[in-house]
Amino acid sequence: xxxxxxxxxxxxxxxxxxxxxxxxxxxxxxxxxxxxxxxxxxxxxxxxxxxxxxxxxxxxxxxxxxxxxxxxxxxxxxxxxxxxxxxxxxxxxxxxxxxxxxxxxxxxxxxxxxxxxxxxxxxxxxxxxxxxxxxxxxxxxxxxxxxxxxxxxxxxxxxxxxxxxxxxxxxxxxxxxxxxxxxxxxxxxxxxxxxxxxxxxxxxxxxxxxxxxxxxxxxxxxxxxxxxxxxxxxxxxxxxxxxxxxxxxxxxxxxxxxxxxxxxxxxxxxxxxxxxxxxxxxxxxxxxxxxxxxxxxxxxxxxxxxxxxxxxxxxxxxxxxxxxxxxxxxxxxxxxxxxxxxxxxxxxxxxxxxxxxxxxxxxxxxxxxxxxxxxxxxxxxxxxxxxxxxxxxxxxxxxxxxxxxxxxxxxxxxxxxxxxxxxxxxxxxxxxxxxxxxxxxxxxxxxxxxxxxxxxxxxxxxxxxxxxxxxxxxxxxxxxxxxxxxxxxxxxxxxxxxxx
Amino acid sequence: xxxxxxxxxxxxxxxxxxxxxxxxxxxxxxxxxxxxxxxxxxxxxxxxxxxxxxxxxxxxxxxxxxxxxxxxxxxxxxxxxxxxxxxxxxxxxxxxxxxxxxxxxxxxxxxxxxxxxxxxxxxxxxxxxxxxxxxxxxxxxxxxxxxxxxxxxxxxxxxxxxxxxxxxxxxxxxxxxxxxxxxxxxxxxxxxxxxxxxxxxxxxxxxxxxxxxxxxxxxxxxxxxxxxxxxxxxxxxxxxxxxxxxxxxxxxxxxxxxxxxxxxxxxxxxxxxxxxxxxxxxxxxxxxxxxxxxxxxxxxxxxxxxxxxxxxxxxxxxxxxxxxxxxxxxxxxxxxxxxxxxxxxxxxxxxxxxxxxxxxxxxxxxxxxxxxxxxxxxxxxxxxxxxxxxxxxxxxxxxxxxxxxxxxxxxxxxxxxxxxxxxxxxxxxxxxxxxxxxxxxxxxxxxxxxxxx
Numbered sequence: 036x037x038x039x040x041x042x043x044x045x046x047x048x049x050x051x052x053x054x055x056x057x058x059x060x061x062x063x064x065x066x067x068x069x070x071x072x073x074x075x076x077x078x079x080x081x082x083x084x085x086x087x088x089x090x091x092x093x094x095x096x097x098x099x100x101x102x103x104x105x106x107x108x109x110x111x112x113x114x115x116x117x118x119x120x121x122x123x124x125x126x127x128x129x130x131x132x133x134x135x136x137x138x139x140x141x142x143x144x145x146x147x148x149x150x151x152x153x154x155x156x157x158x159x160x161x162x163x164x165x166x167x168x169x170x171x172x173x174x175x176x177x178x179x180x181x182x183x184x185x186x187x188x189x190x191x192x193x194x195x196x197x198x199x200x201x202x203x204x205x206x207x208x209x210x211x212x213x214x215x216x217x218x219x220x221x222x223x224x225x226x227x228x229x230x231x232x233x234x235x236x237x238x239x240x241x242x243x244x245x246x247x248x249x250x251x252x253x254x255x256x257x258x259x260x261x262x263x264x265x266x267x268x269x270x271x272x273x274x275x276x277x278x279x280x281x282x283x284x285x286x287x288x289x290x291x292x293x294x295x296x297x298x299x300x301x302x303x304x305x306x307x308x309x310x311x312x313x314x315x316x317x318x319x320x321x322x323x324x325x326x327x328x329x330x331x332x333x334x335x336x337x338x339x340x341x342x343x344x345x346x347x348x349x350x351x352x353x354x355x356x357x358x359x360x361x362x363x364x365x366x367x368x369x370x371x372x373x374x375x376x377x378x379x380x381x382x383x384x385x386x387x388x389x390x391x392x393x394x395x396x397x398x399x400x401x402x403x404x405x406x407x408x409x410x411x412x413x414x415x416x417x418x419x420x421x422x423x424x425x426x427x428x429x430x431x432x433x434x435x436x437x438x439x440x441x442x443x444x445x446x447x448x449x450x451x452x453x454x455x456x457x458x459x460x461x462x463x464x465x466x467x468x469x470x471x472x473x474x475x476x477x478x479x480x481x482x483x484x485x486x487x488x489x490x491x492x493x494x495x496x497x498x499x500x501x502x503x504x505x506x507x508x509x510x511x512x513x514x515x516x517x518x519x520x521x522x523x524x525x526x527x528x529x530x531x532x533x534x535x
Numbered sequence: 536x537x538x539x540x541x542x543x544x545x546x547x548x549x550x551x552x553x554x555x556x557x558x559x560x561x562x563x564x565x566x567x568x569x570x571x572x573x574x575x576x577x578x579x580x581x582x583x584x585x586x587x588x589x590x591x592x593x594x595x596x597x598x599x600x601x602x603x604x605x606x607x608x609x610x611x612x613x614x615x616x617x618x619x620x621x622x623x624x625x626x627x628x629x630x631x632x633x634x635x636x637x638x639x640x641x642x643x644x645x646x647x648x649x650x651x652x653x654x655x656x657x658x659x660x661x662x663x664x665x666x667x668x669x670x671x672x673x674x675x676x677x678x679x680x681x682x683x684x685x686x687x688x689x690x691x692x693x694x695x696x697x698x699x700x701x702x703x704x705x706x707x708x709x710x711x712x713x714x715x716x717x718x719x720x721x722x723x724x725x726x727x728x729x730x731x732x733x734x735x736x737x738x739x740x741x742x743x744x745x746x747x748x749x750x751x752x753x754x755x756x757x758x759x760x761x762x763x764x765x766x767x768x769x770x771x772x773x774x775x776x777x778x779x780x781x782x783x784x785x786x787x788x789x790x791x792x793x794x795x796x797x798x799x800x801x802x803x804x805x806x807x808x809x810x811x812x813x814x815x816x817x818x819x820x821x822x823x824x825x826x827x828x829x830x831x832x833x834x835x836x837x838x839x840x841x842x843x844x845x846x847x848x849x850x851x852x853x854x855x856x857x858x859x860x861x862x863x864x865x866x867x868x869x870x871x872x873x874x875x876x877x878x879x880x881x882x883x884x885x886x887x888x889x890x891x892x893x894x895x896x897x898x899x900x901x902x903x904x905x906x907x908x909x910x911x912x913x914x915x916x917x918x919x920x921x922x923x924x925x926x927x928x929x930x931x932x933x934x935x936x937x938x939x940x941x942x943x944x945x946x947x948x949x950x951x952x953x954x955x956x957x958x959x960x961x962x963x964x965x966x967x968x969x970x971x972x973x974x975x976x977x978x979x980x981x982x983x984x985x986x987x988x
Contacts, residue, residue, distance in 0.1 A: 040745055043749045049700060081752055084752070085752075085753025085756050092964030093895040099936070100936040102934065108953035109952030119545075126555065130555065132560070153946075157949060182945070500568075517569065520569070521563050525563065
């Protein structure tokens with residue numbers, strides 16, 4: 036700090052003596068004004084400071100960027116940049132407008148070999164949802180990955196590993212040791228697909244030093260390509276210091292039928308479920324108190340609010356039993372088991388267990404009866420599996436789904452299930468819906484909104500309009516129709532832009 | 536009458552939107568489906584949009600002024616933007632009608648606008664009538680006396696600040712600056728008032744706050760000193776000092792001054808300063824042949840449009856009239872001589888050394904210069920600092936670097952990707968405020984406004 040500034044900060048009233056120099060030629064210019072040293076101290080100080088300020092601004096020279104400090108360059112792009120018009124639409128979607136069809140835009144761009152315009156990359160990297168991020172990985176381009184890497188912020192790390200989408204990189208070992216959490220997770224998944232044993236060895240070497248949440252995620256990541264050679268590692272993990280890791284490891288072991296854990300848990304589950312000579316289900320709830328053995332088998336003790344503990348344990352045990360084993364054990368087919376479960380006092384717990392088992396082990400014959408059972412239970416929520424109905428819907432054979440949706444439209448019943456049906460909805464269902472919409476049936480507005488982003492464009496007429504009959508007051512359905520036509524138009528423009 | 540504007544582009548419509556949300560909403564309505572009664576004449580585009588009610592929306596083709604019956608406080612509203620997008624993208628969607636054949640509600644608006652334009656012309660003509668020179672001189676004298684009294688009072692205020700010490704400023708209430716600024720407004724010196732107001736924001740900001748504040752107070756003292764010696768100054772500088780104090784030029788003054796440059800002008804940057812009730816657009820234009828830089832300022836009320844659409848990355852041939860100055864930069868469009876074309880970049884880029892030299896020369900002619908347009912050929916890189924913070928720099932081919940103002944430069948870093956780009960920004964003597972990045976034949980606005988593709 037110069038003496039002149041120091042005097043200005045303290046105040047000329049607090050300091051005596053002549054005004055200090057500004058150390059610039061401004062002083063000489065001020066001297067020519069022949070100010071009165073006793074009366075014009077403040078003026079002299081200000082003029083010197085003003086002149087010096089101008090001179091210093093004029094004399095600014097650039098910093099020298101150190102030769103040793105490299106300026107990283109993004110690799111050249113392989114993909115074409117999205118057009119300006121598509122960029123406009125993408126900006127709207129990334130900001131939330133038409134957000135429900137962002138997936139459609141990103142998938143279309145990926146197919147068409149397009150990438151996001153550079154100016155949208157920060158907005159894209161800020162996206163939070165996992166499914167959206169998965170889709171974005173395909174269209175970030177080299178620039179997006181470069182930006183995430185160079186920036187280094189944790190919230191963008193998910194994108195820096197996008198380069199791992201192809202083959203295992205040469206420096207995989209280094210990346211595994213030094214990479215960010217998300218990069219390591221993706222690398223692990225990638226290696227697991229090509230060299231499961233090496234991936235397991237990687238994990239075993241670092242497992243103890245991982246955070247509990249990360250240990251659990253890596254355990255879950257063993258499921259694809261799971262083999263009996265993974266069992267010893269998983270058995271060790273069932274003795275982990277973290278409960279969530281212990282439970283996760285045990286539940287992965289459920290999928291290895293020869294493992295001790297799988298054998299034990301299946302035996303316990305089968306002990307809970309029997310059939311009377313008349314075909315009724317005889318259910319034995321697990322005994323209280325909760326035994327340590329149950330937790331070793333991957334069963335959690337504490338239920339969510341509003342759920343009885345024994346029912347909670349029962350549902351978890353049943354979820355460890357592959358559906359075909361249930362059929363064999365009871366001597367009933369899928370539809371019969373589900374029918375018996377629905378009729379039972381413990382229907383919720385039974386359906387929970389069977390559904391969760393279906394999601395874990397598969398079993399095509401079970402999807403339709405279980406889906407029907409949950410739809411009949413209108414509004415019942417699963418305490419075991421999030422988004423259960425949507426996930427069951429994905430398991431439904433296409434024709435079974437189509438028939439059920441058509442029935443819903445025909446009877447105007449259970450329309451809420453459409454929320455669980457991913458796009459694109461079957462064409463026949465779309466036609467049925469449009470016919471229903473044209474009738475302006477009360478209560479359809481939410482479904483019209485939903486349909487806007489999920490009905491396939493190929494099933495729609497060129498001109499989509501829902502005229503209001505004369506003398507009919509404007510209602511919520513009219514606002515929904517406007518939304519529908521706007522979204523459809525937006526999607527059509529989008530489709531045009533992403534056409535190869 | 537002003538010249539009729541050429542066909543609008545979608546990028547220009549986006550540039551007219553008050554914010555990104557309005558532009559997105561306008562985009563949604565920029566197609567024929569939600570409209571009925573779409574029509575166009577030589578004077579207007581119009582249509583009715585069915586929202587929560589039926590809104591009547593219209594655009595004048597003269598200057599793309601808009602009117603809509605919706606209650607939105609945004610201007611232009613989403614309906615007007617939608618109609619503008621539709622006019623830009625699908626002009627065939629409008630049924631042609633003859634001038635005068637528009638619906639009643641459009642005719643009424645057009646007639647009102649025509650009447651207003653005539654009144655304006657009449658006022659302009661009236662201004663051209665011989666003035667009462669004696670009265671005018673008396674008014675000028677009175678204002679000069681007021682300003683002199685104002686700057687004497689300002690000097691006392693400045694001296695009080697350094698006498699009591701700048702260290703005390705952080706504890707002073709904002710009214711210290713605001714009250715002084717008001718006194719300067721009363722003294723008919725609004726330029727000085729604005730400088731005093733801007734000082735308030737500098738107090739206590741940054742490591743060198745005291746030095747900056749002292750420097751600003753010092754240049755203010757230089758200005759009051761210069762105004763007292765106005766007659767001794769060269770003509771150009773005299774105009775600058777008067778302008779800085781708050782004297783203004785009318786368009787006819789500028790035209791009469793006669794400093795015209797005909798060139799193809801590329802809009803290098805355009806920044807909107809929104810004060811709520813008033814919006815100011817600062818646009819820098821670069822002359823292709825003359826290599827001159829022109830600063831165009833346009834003001835408009837919150838619900839009014841700017842006279843000229845100036846979108847970065849566009850260019851047009853025009854005759855600009857420069858304001859009298861020791862360093863003529865501020866200008867107005869005297870006459871447009873050609874249509875606006877998109878896909879252009881500023882024609883003259885420079886190194887950082889060259890730009891800093893230009894800034895030194897500019898300061899030598901105008902010591903009160905606050906900022907200068909730099910168009911750099913530079914790469915953008917981030918440097919990590921101790922404590923985890925980082926700063927972003929523009930670096931030229933000679934590895935000279937200048938710091939960028941602020942911390943958020945994600946879009947700029949994305950556009951550059953570590954490779955050379957043309958960067959238009961404002962240099963304030965300490966930092967560069969990035970405005971527009973030019974790369975791959977595109978202009979990307981860095982200030983939140985849209986640029987032409």
